[in-house]
Amino acid sequence: MLQILFDALSLGSLYALGALGIALIFGVMRLVNFAHGDVIAFSVFALLWPSTDALAIVFAGQLPWYLLIPFVLIVGALLSVLCEIVVYRRFRHASPATMMIASFALGFVIRYFLLMLFTSRPKSISLLPALGQPVEIFGARLPLLQLITIVATICILLALTLFLRRTRFGLEMRAAAENFSMARMLGVRANNVIMGAFAISGALAGAIALIFGSQTGTLDIQMGASVMLMAFIATVIGGLGSLPGAVLAGFLLGAASVVMQVFLPIDARPFRDAFVYGAVILVLLFSPQGLISARGTKERV
Amino acid sequence: MTLLSLTDVSVRYGRLTAVRGVSFSVAENEILFVTGPNGAGKSSLMRAIAGVTHCAAGKITLDGRDITAEKPENIARMGFSMVPEGREVFGSLTVEENLMVGTGMHGGAKRGRIADELASVYDTFPILKERRNGQAGLLSGGQQQMLVIGRALMTQPRLIAIDEPSLGLAPNITDQVYERLIALRAERGLTLLIVEQSSTRAVMVGGRMLLMRGGQIVLDGDARALGNSEAIQAAYFGYEDH
Amino acid sequence: MTAASPTMSAQAVPPSAVAEHKPARFALARKTIMTPILLSLLLVAIAVLTYLTGSRPFNQTVIDVFVRVTLVVGLYIFIGNSGVLSFGHIAFTCLGGYAAAWLTINPIMKASALPGLPQFILDLRLPYWQSAVIAAIFAGVAALILGKVLMRLSGIAASIATFAVLAMINTIYANWDSVTGGTSSVVGIPIIRTIWPYLIGAIIAIFLAWAHAISRSGLALRAARDEPTAAAASGVDIPRERLVAFVVSGAVMGLGGALTAHSVGVVTPDTFYLGLTFITLSMLVVGGMGSLSGAVIGVVLLSALIQILRWMEAGISIAETTIALPKGVQEIALGVIMIVILALRPSGLLGNREVTLFQRKRNR
16 A cells, blocks of 8 residues: 555656656746656757667766755756756747757757667666665665655755745745736846746756656666656646646556556556546646646646 | 936837837936826826837836836836736735835845835835734735735835826825825935826926826826816817818 | 738728628639649649659658648647647548558458457448548547547647547547557558659648638638637637537548558558657648648648658768768657757748749738
8 A cells, every 4th residue: 555655656756846847937928848758858968978879878977865866856957947048048939839849850850869869779877876776664665766756856945945934035936927018018038037937947957857767777768758648637737737637637547557557457457547638628628727826827838 | 317218109909009209318316297188198108118028119228227128127127116006916825925026126225224124114004014924915906006016016116107006095195195196206305207097196296297188298298287178178088170 | 821810801891792791712722722723733743743753752752741731730730720730630540540540451361360349340342442431531530539539628738638539539549459450550451652642631621621611610710710709709609619629620630640651551540540640640740730731831841851861861972972861860850850940930830821823912
């Protein structure tokens, strides 16, 4: 039972972090950022030397953990900010559909850039190997990694909340997320807020990459995509632009997946995701604005 | 001294022209009312000055500097504070957070005055102080109107532009808002640019008045002198002699 | 766009025709028919050219172009007219592709590979054009059922719901081993190597799109897209009109699925998933979301671009030295070019305009 709870929480953590990264950017510029998944992949592949081998040739991976973690987070943040400056800045006034396709095209570019350097073969790597050992809690044997995933996610969420609630930059970001042009009329600098959102979102992508990479032990160029799909859905059913909503929906989706995995009849288990998606449609039908609708968010699609 | 000056400003939305070739200027410490019926282009004009709506043609200068294509945040940082129509409060932020959003643009000396400014806004609108930690979205319409005006004052502007300050406010509160604005004008040399649909308030307060119709300025003069003259009636209802 | 609303079309025809509805529609049809004719002629020209060169790989490339035209026009019928971005339409292509596979594979192979199919399908072996029609109808019916539920939503909620449909269908088809063969490929679908059936499929899609656009439902839907409040006030039942477009476009996507299946002879669930969704959506958006001509021209241009980049990747011989681009450059260049086009023309190459013989200014 405890195992199920922890499975649900750790899967939900990934979805929640992913959804948060998307919701942050959506909040400030109404962009559904399809390139986010590729930023996830990029930030962890930055640890490797370009090669076509199945075994990763690590260059920065030898770093001690206290350097390795910041390295990946910073790579994610930098890439994300770079995307903003080079590409998204030119799409500020474009329609959401155009922005979405542009972000997809950008993701495509990042993905094939990685592919060119590393080929599509997944690479095995042991990131933070010390975390693989099981620990015993309340009589259940749990991988230490799972525990750390959950704790790290909670810490990230707390830090982000504090940042948004207690700092001037956070205040400006929340104001801009709600009503961008009003915030600008109050002197909030659009570029700073948007770049800040991209930086945080990119760092979150780095965090996901680290967690995912150490959980699976392999790095795959497609690794971002699977998390992204659910994270994307979580962002919407959480109420696009609502950060607490995105987190809540991420955990709910994680829980729904794990619970269905356990309780569905054996024959139906392979179809688990189909049930999850069905549930998503139901949620949308009953509450099209999402679970927590972001106040003042006007639909533009 | 001229603070704000517009030359032949036009605003278009697609094929619709909301403002056509408007020119006027506002002197420092002046009080200027822009009045006119619904759809006269008053709000579009305000949004164009604030930089949130693109000018199709013309030139706008603030303090001698061309701000026609300037970003809204830079215009705000030059001391132009805009209260748009429709009470755009940040609903999920608390009342006090709303007031603080615009105070980030000042560094150094002015920052010390933020606390004083907050106190003075609370003084004018005690209800805001009472609900300072409440969610702004939960305020009543009138309270939200107070909040947006207070929020604009918090930026310590040189020129404040308010789109329909009396909308949704009880008459006695409207009186208080105007009293406060006029006091600030006397104390700090604040310049006031106020949009109202009716000319009543302009006539009461005095100052200069522009009358817009169909995207153009049709009258410009002293509010009290124009008063309820026939010219105003004609401008509002379109009785024109041919 | 031919006309944004019923009122606009009424203004465009002579006053005598306004009194009666049918002549007005007829006049509108006459006025706009040039667009599908010109677009079809473009495709026919490409086909004839291909036929004359007779090169085998080029033949296959052009077949791919025609299949994509069918798919993107199918997308346009819903997205262009309703203004709602759908990520789910490739699900109908998936349904169509598998339906075509079920109906045309040799019964002996079917019995071993897909034992879960009902007996009457297992025994069936139809010619490809019959299977394509049935595939389209099957996808249309699926769109009707799903659309009944989905069309109550609008805006981004609708987009995500269609996305969920895509993921749901993909999960089902990837796991229902006895009927779909799971994630492994379903082989043995008769491969049609001549370009003409694909040309006809694409032309049918174009004319269907045109007919829908000038139908009362299509006009009402576009009016609702441009002026939702006004359209609702004048009695346009938006969910209903959207459903009509959804079903028509679902059927065209199904047809495209069948064509895809016959063009390569293999179907897998991943053929019809995110990759195809995004490439077709990109073609539509690059061409111009609100324009039928944009849909067709977007496909032709991007396909040409992809082909050129492929050739460059394979290597070009100049003065006995072969210059080849490294692998992956093709996709990167494609992405970059798409971003540049969108940055320069955010509403696509054609925006809302259509190609006609005369440079008459239509719509906005």
